[in-house]
Amino acid sequence: MTVREKTIAGVGFQIGTSSEIQGDCSIGDYVRFQSNIFVGKKTTIGNFVWILPYVVLTNDPIPPSNVLIGCTIEDYASIAAASVVLPGVTVGHHSLVAAQACVTKNVPPHMVVAGVPARVIGKAxxxxxxxxxxxxxxxxxxxxxxxxxxxxxxxxxxxxxxxx
Structure with missing residues (x-):
């Protein structure tokens, strides 16, 4: 597990093995990371968020570049295994990102998205x-x-x- 500089995490944060937080990130209270999570710089994660194995939260919109735009994951969101969230995307509160989704656009609160690219498939x-x-x-x-x-x-x- 690697947690880089200027990362702030709240109380009750749980982080699984082989996870990496690139730094300059904000992580809320009672967030649960399972194993093998990658969090790009400048990501903001709310409270009571679940992130399952092999999720990647990206931050470089046109790699490689010097522009870094973190993702925002709002309170109570769940991101299922092997999903990718692209730079600058917001995953709304109480929403669900299905397994292996590639999230290219903001996810509205209380919705479930699935697919590549991820699309809203209904209410969570x-x-x-x-x-x-x-x-x-x-x-x-x-x-x-x-x-x-x-x-x-x-x-x-x-x-x-x-x-x-």
Whole structure:
């Protein structure tokens, strides 16, 4: 794991093996990185974000160049395995980037994007849990609290996916 200079991370940040944060980044509270994550310089990541294995957050719009434009990942977003987010793209709060997506444009809040290039395929709340309940999987704060302080999770679970 490598975390370069001028990176600021909040409380409860978890980072998996073989991950690299290039520096000049801001990472919020309770962010979870699984293994093999690459974060380009000048990236901003909000609170309670999930980033799964082999995700790449890029920052050079025309490589190689001296122009660096970081990605912005907003609160409660989830980015699935092997996805790539291009420079300057914002992934909206409570949104989901599907596995192996290449995100070239901003992702609206509460939406799911998939494909190469990634396109909005619907509301994240349309994805159902695979536990037989038929309940929405997103926003994930309505059903998942493991590892988070109860002082925080007691406020989760409202119908619109926002904290009460």
């Amino acid at each position: 709340s349309s994805i159902k849990l695979r536990d037989g309940s038929g309940k929405p999987a997103y926003p994930w704060t309505q059903h998942f609290i493991r590892g988070y302080p109860s002082s925080i999770t007691e406020h989760w679970g409202s119908d619109n996916g926002e904290q009460r």
